[in-house]
Amino acid sequence: xxxLEDPPPEVATPDLEKKAExxxxxxxxxxxxxxxxxxxxxxxxxxxxxxxxxxTERSRTGKPLLGEWTLEWWIKLGEPLVRTxxxxxxxxxxxxxxxxxxxxxxxxxxxxxxxxxxxxxxLLVLVLIPFWSNFLxxxxxxxxxxxxxxxxxxxxxxxxxxGKMLFTEPAVFIGxxxxxxxxxxxxxxAAIEHLDWNLVEAARDLYASAWKAFTKVTLPLxxxxxxxxSILVFIPSLGAYVTPDLLGGAKTTLLGNxxxxxxxxxxxxxxxxxxxxxxxxxxxxxxxxxxxxGGRTL
Amino acid sequence: xxxxxxxRGVTKRFxxxxxxxxxxxxxxxxxxxxxxxxxxxxxxxTMLRMVAGLEFPTEGSIQVFGEEMAxxxxxxxxxxxxxxxxxxxxxxxxxxxVAFGPQMRNVPKGEIATQxxxxxxxxxxxxxEQRKPNQLSGGQQQRVALAxxxxxxxxxxxxxxxxxxxxLKLRQAMQIELKDIQxxxxxxxxxxxxxxxxxxxxxxxxxxMDFGKLLQVGxxxxxxxxxxxxxxxxxxxxxxxxxxTVTDDGRIRIGEGExxxxxxxxxxxxxxxxxxxxxxxxIHTRNxxxxxxxxxxxxxxxxxxxxxxxxxxxxxxxxxxxxxDARLENIxxxxxxxxxxxxxxxxxxxxAEALTS
Numbered sequence: 001x002x003x004l005e006d007p008p009p010e011v012a013t014p015d016l017e018k019k020a021e022x023x024x025x026x027x028x029x030x031x032x033x034x035x036x037x038x039x040x041x042x043x044x045x046x047x048x049x050x051x052x053x054x055x056t057e058r059s060r061t062g063k064p065l066l067g068e069w070t071l072e073w074w075i076k077l078g079e080p081l082v083r084t085x086x087x088x089x090x091x092x093x094x095x096x097x098x099x100x101x102x103x104x105x106x107x108x109x110x111x112x113x114x115x116x117x118x119x120x121x122x123l124l125v126l127v128l129i130p131f132w133s134n135f136l137x138x139x140x141x142x143x144x145x146x147x148x149x150x151x152x153x154x155x156x157x158x159x160x161x162x163g164k165m166l167f168t169e170p171a172v173f174i175g176x177x178x179x180x181x182x183x184x185x186x187x188x189x190a191a192i193e194h195l196d197w198n199l200v201e202a203a204r205d206l207y208a209s210a211w212k213a214f215t216k217v218t219l220p221l222x223x224x225x226x227x228x229x230s231i232l233v234f235i236p237s238l239g240a241y242v243t244p245d246l247l248g249g250a251k252t253t254l255l256g257n258x259x260x261x262x263x264x265x266x267x268x269x270x271x272x273x274x275x276x277x278x279x280x281x282x283x284x285x286x287x288x289x290x291x292x293x294g295g296r297t298l
Numbered sequence: 299x300x301x302x303x304x305x306r307g308v309t310k311r312f313x314x315x316x317x318x319x320x321x322x323x324x325x326x327x328x329x330x331x332x333x334x335x336x337x338x339x340x341x342x343x344t345m346l347r348m349v350a351g352l353e354f355p356t357e358g359s360i361q362v363f364g365e366e367m368a369x370x371x372x373x374x375x376x377x378x379x380x381x382x383x384x385x386x387x388x389x390x391x392x393x394x395x396v397a398f399g400p401q402m403r404n405v406p407k408g409e410i411a412t413q414x415x416x417x418x419x420x421x422x423x424x425x426x427e428q429r430k431p432n433q434l435s436g437g438q439q440q441r442v443a444l445a446x447x448x449x450x451x452x453x454x455x456x457x458x459x460x461x462x463x464x465x466l467k468l469r470q471a472m473q474i475e476l477k478d479i480q481x482x483x484x485x486x487x488x489x490x491x492x493x494x495x496x497x498x499x500x501x502x503x504x505x506x507m508d509f510g511k512l513l514q515v516g517x518x519x520x521x522x523x524x525x526x527x528x529x530x531x532x533x534x535x536x537x538x539x540x541x542x543t544v545t546d547d548g549r550i551r552i553g554e555g556e557x558x559x560x561x562x563x564x565x566x567x568x569x570x571x572x573x574x575x576x577x578x579x580x581i582h583t584r585n586x587x588x589x590x591x592x593x594x595x596x597x598x599x600x601x602x603x604x605x606x607x608x609x610x611x612x613x614x615x616x617x618x619x620x621x622x623d624a625r626l627e628n629i630x631x632x633x634x635x636x637x638x639x640x641x642x643x644x645x646x647x648x649x650a651e652a653l654t655s
Contacts (some may be wrong), residue, residue, distance in 0.1 A: 196383075198381055198383055199385050199387060199388075201352050201372070201381070202379070202385035202386075202387070203402075204352070204371070204372040205351075205372050205377075205378060205379045206373075206378065206398050206399040206446065206447075206450070207402035207450070208373055208402045212402060216387075216398070217387060220389045
């Protein structure tokens with residue numbers, strides 16, 4: 001009788017099961033290792049560095065002096081100038097997000113409800129075409145359009161509705177809206193396209209008008225797209241640098257430009273680091289709250 | 299009496315070459331449980347959607363209690379639908395789902411609460427009010443869909459394969475429950491299904507559809523016993539087809555010169571197909587003496603036995619080489635036959651139906 005002998009090693013036992021599962025786990029880890037390494041070296045480490053910098057004194061050239069610790073820069077955050085720049089940035093980012101949503105939603109809805117897949121794909125490609133040329137080039141193009149003899153200015157003067165907008169806050173706003181609209185349209189499109197249209201039919205069947213069916217069913221169910229799009233627009237708008245730098249004037253400094261100034265002409269790396277860490281923290285907390293809230297109602 | 303739903307010459311074309319529903323006319327009586335039965339793609343769902351207002355007919359009239367509805371939007375019709383996938387609003391609780399219709403109709407708040415509570419009670423979902431649809435089982439979701447529609451006291455309730463997603467046991471239980479609810483509320487039900495058994499057990503009347511056309515309308519018994527075409531005979535239940543020709547004396551000549559009687563309206567000389575249900579066929583020893591005279595007799599050979607548990611199927615070769623099935627109930631006294639055995643098969647004259655299409 002062989003019944004009481006040890007089972008051969010190929011047969012499953014609780015120990016061997018654990019071992020096999022661990023082997024699977026390691027395999028996954030090694031697959032992800034290059035990405036892990038990349039993220040640690042180029043993302044986590046620089047982050048740690050700027051956090052450390054924000055607590056250091058600065059040298060005469062503005063570099064951080066490691067070993068000489070101070071809270072000066074964190075206190076400096078409360079200064080009125082910082083507050084003005086922050087409020088302006090937040091307001092513009094918020095406004096931009098709202099307008100992207102207002103313009104992007106009907107557009108995404110329209111694309112997503114085209115019957116033929118080829119029509120939808122064609123329209124999506126149109127949304128993506130701007131990405132085929134460099135953002136900087138496109139922003140310079142806007143500079144031309146918004147300048148004294150630019151098309152936009154001429155139209156404004158001809159109708160008497162607006163004048164030259166270059167180097168003003170509206171110019172920055174137009175630039176941001178233009179730059180980030182696709183980031184709103186794409187997630188909205190994905191959300192609306194995945195909608196179960198049976199639900200809209202059910203709403204209509206249950207005495208909802210077309211508009212009621214939209215507000216009670218379509219809109220709440222496209223919330224994941226609204227959240228994703230809003231985050232994708234709000235965050236880069238808040239930290240925007242190129243657009244306000246090229247289209248805005250000295251009076252429209254936004255956080256992104258303000259930070260760059262600290263590292264360059266301001267000769268204050270530690271304060272630049274402090275500002276960066278602050279924006280990052282605020283945005284991270286906001287995102288977490290947003291997702292938590294969203295997650296509960298979805 | 300006006301019909302609850304009166305459909306006249308309704309055609310639905312999608313584009314230029316797809317005719318989903320082809321010139322259908324139909325009356326559904328008040329309080330009736332009417333089923334539209336047919337294979338997938340036969341147009342039954344499109345027909346239902348046109349009654350609901352989710353599609354508009356290309357041609358024809360749809361009246362509900364005498365009122366023309368053909369082109370009215372769905373929210374303006376006194377009709378509700380239980381959708382195939384239930385289509386419960388995933389972002390709303392059971393209670394909110396059920397309250398949706400009354401809210402949209404601007405029913406006063408206090409009344410909504412009472413009506414919703416009643417509807418939820420009627421489908422036995424008390425205690426589930428605050429759950430979201432994804433926290434419910436398939437059967438429970440089904441009940442919510444039903445409550446959500448019935449709370450509006452519609453004049454007609456449409457059901458689009460509502461039990462399709464449930465497993466067999468639950469489906470059977472829900473069939474009975476649906477039927478009970480229907481007779482309780484007295485609302486006209488139009489029920490779309492591709493399941494012939496479901497249609498037979500639940501319906502007062504059935505309309506059989508194929509390729510957009512309404513082929514036959516009748517009680518379950520009429521449809522099963524007296525189908526009008528090969529398609530209807532084959533789609534509902536199992537059947538044998540035997541080709542033949544009507545003779546001058548009204549009999550039907552089959553095989554190599556055998557003659558049988560059948561229910562037949564065709565004139566002499568017409569080629570017909572006999573439809574004969576397997577359970578109507580009996581097997582006897584060859585040339586048995588005790589076969590009643592109103593039964594047709596054919597010499598035959600057993601070719602195969604199939605054991606199904608509650609019944610036993612025999613494949614039998616009849617003169618002319620055609621093979622027909624006989625279904626015998628597996629009762630203790632059943633005489634069993636072996637393949638190759640020479641027998642006589644018999645069937646009642648009224649049991650076979652001569653079809654010309």
